[in-house]
Amino acid sequence: MVLNCRHVWDRISDYIDGTLDPEVRADVERHLAHCEICSAVLDSTRNIIILMADDRVFELPVDFSQRLHARLDAVLSSEAPDSA
Numbered sequence: 001m002v003l004n005c006r007h008v009w010d011r012i013s014d015y016i017d018g019t020l021d022p023e024v025r026a027d028v029e030r031h032l033a034h035c036e037i038c039s040a041v042l043d044s045t046r047n048i049i050i051l052m053a054d055d056r057v058f059e060l061p062v063d064f065s066q067r068l069h070a071r072l073d074a075v076l077s078s079e080a081p082d083s084a
């Protein structure tokens with residue numbers, strides 16, 4: 001399966017948690033290898049989780065993924081309208 005950016009974002013928290021199926025994980029890694037946007041999303045998501053882990057708070061804010069997706073939607077619509 002060829003993933004687009006949206007597929008990767010839907011799976012990125014599971015990817016970080018290590019709960020993805022091995023096949024899906026391999027697909028995500030293949031996408032990340034050539035996609036700067038998703039690599040940046042992965043890095044910033046990891047940083048947020050690391051910051052939270054320091055306070056022993058592992059749950060993301062309720063609206064975190066909504067805000068993340070809204071921001072990514074804005075990036076996509078302005079830079080890559082065909083990949084949505």
Ligand SMILES: [Zn+2]
Binds near residue numbers: 004005008036038
């Ligand atoms: Zn991507």
